[in-house]
Amino acid sequence: GFAGLSHRFDLDKPLVAAVNGIAMGGGFEAALACDIIIAAENAVFALPEPRVGLIAGSGVHRLPRMIPQKEALGMILTGRRVSAAEGKELGFVNEVVPEGQALAAAKRWAGLILE
Numbered sequence: 001g002f003a004g005l006s007h008r009f010d011l012d013k014p015l016v017a018a019v020n021g022i023a024m025g026g027g028f029e030a031a032l033a034c035d036i037i038i039a040a041e042n043a044v045f046a047l048p049e050p051r052v053g054l055i056a057g058s059g060v061h062r063l064p065r066m067i068p069q070k071e072a073l074g075m076i077l078t079g080r081r082v083s084a085a086e087g088k089e090l091g092f093v094n095e096v097v098p099e100g101q102a103l104a105a106a107k108r109w110a111g112l113i114l115e
Helices: 005-009 026-032 059-066 069-078 084-090 102-114
Strands: 016-019 022-024 036-040 044-046 095-097
Touching: 016 026, 016 102, 022 026, 026 044, 026 059, 036 084, 036 102, 044 084, 059 069, 084 095, 095 102
Parallel strands: 016 036, 022 044, 036 095
Antiparallel strands: none
């Protein structure tokens, strides 16, 4: 998906995504390819491709594995935008942090993994 970008994420090591702001289309697909997603309160996630007659590449495969299928299909088929808080409720976001703190929180998670 997304011009082969997500294939680079099929690694043996855990990946932590830090999302500040908008993660739509390929940005959301890249985040979904990670093992842990940390999102700032202002983060917004969507697969907007259906709004222009396209289909989301790897997002179509990864999202339904992370959240309930009906919720995933709703996002995939409509391009609906989801806030960081809703992403946490749905289960694809691991932690929501204040704006500007996503990278620090992602580094903290990485440190916990390394312990």
